[in-house]
Amino acid sequence: MNELFLSNQNEVEVFERCFRSRIPLMIKGPTGCGKSQLVLHMASKLGLKVYSVACNEDTNAADLLGRYIIKGGETVWKDGPITQAVREGAILYLDEVAEAREDVVVAIHPLTDHRREIYLDKLSEVVKAHSNFMFVASYNPGYQRGIKQLKNSTKQRFVTIHMSYLEPDLEHILLCELTNVPKDISKKIVSIANRIRKMEEYQLSETVSTRLLVRASQLIVDGMDPRDACHISIAEPLSEDRQIVGALKDLINLAI
Ligand SMILES: Nc1ncnc2c1ncn2[C@@H]1O[C@H](COP(=O)(O)OP(=O)(O)O)[C@@H](O)[C@H]1O
Ligand SMILES: [Mg+2]
Structure with a gap:
């Protein structure tokens, strides 16, 4: 462990x-x-x-x-x-x-x-x-x-x-340590997370947890396309509203 x-x-x-x-x-x-x-x-x-x-x-x-x-x-x-x-x-x-x-x-x-x-x-x-x-x-x-x-x-x-989510620099280090995801991708994932965390307009009942970012990184290291990995690890778990999920996916597509 x-x-x-x-x-x-x-x-x-x-x-x-x-x-x-x-x-x-x-x-x-x-x-x-x-x-x-x-x-x-x-x-x-x-x-x-x-x-x-x-x-x-x-x-x-x-x-x-x-x-x-x-x-x-x-x-x-x-x-x-x-x-x-x-x-x-x-x-x-x-x-x-x-x-x-x-x-x-x-x-x-x-x-x-x-x-x-x-x-x-x-x-x-x-x-x-x-x-x-x-x-x-x-x-x-x-x-x-x-x-x-x-x-x-x-x-x-x-x-x-x-406790709150890690500062961006630390969260980036954590993803690299835990999953060996390339540094440039890890930085982008953390930046996506922090953009979503700051957004109040979607009224998400839970925001992006570090756990979701670890999952996305693991899938990318396994060879998955980074966008697809972020869609299923970050956008989908956060909302049941298709419009909001769509907006989150758009945000991901622009960032990674
Ligand atoms: N500060 C942290 N240091 C190390 N790992 C973390 C940290 N925050 C989150 N994680 C990672 O995210 C996952 C979820 O964290 P966890 O401790 O289970 O969250 P919580 O108990 O607050 O819901 C952990 O398995 C670990 O991989
Ligand atoms: Mg727990």
Whole structure:
């Protein structure tokens, strides 16, 4: 796995400080700006394992804390990912925590304050976190959601870093490092991305993520025509409106 992480600001330093001071960390930022990549990078740097949990409506507290399962005709307790991370001293990464069910939010609260513990009601056991345990969560504040928003009382439990897309020079370096795309093409791709990011008239609910640019570069390195690669990696994923997709393709055709 590639744990390369490039940074606009002090994310790496803040992450390390939070780890040392046992402070839970929230990473907020748009889709594909490197939130998960930062966590993988830091896990490798700090020598910790990561338990990643994608929060959604179907995941309840028992899924994450643990439950009794039937194994070889016997009923045995199996720790869920939160409990495993807490016991072993790993990074617990709750991705898209705004999507988490209320029972999950309640279960994690005692992990995010001075207690650093969880309560397993089925076992009547309080599990104190290992000293290397670190709690990291992420959410995307710009995402157009229905009713779900992260509560202020939950937000205030975390030190928070705001990530944005890399500065053009860094994003260009990243594409070249990750995919070996020729430098002149990488520059053009980054410039297309930044033009689209600045455009408000298309009212895109999500803008061009670094992830999309990595995909376009990969296809070009595989031999695909750069325009076609950008059409399918950048223009199509961004909108369902054919006119807008057409305008994005025109912009791409002029730039590459
Ligand atoms: N700052 C960054 N440093 C390194 N890679 C990045 C960065 N931002 C984005 N990427 C690349 O884009 C992909 C998507 O990033 P990811 O961390 O999964 O985004 P997020 O979790 O914010 O949605 C990653 O797999 C990585 O290849
Ligand atoms: Mg992610």
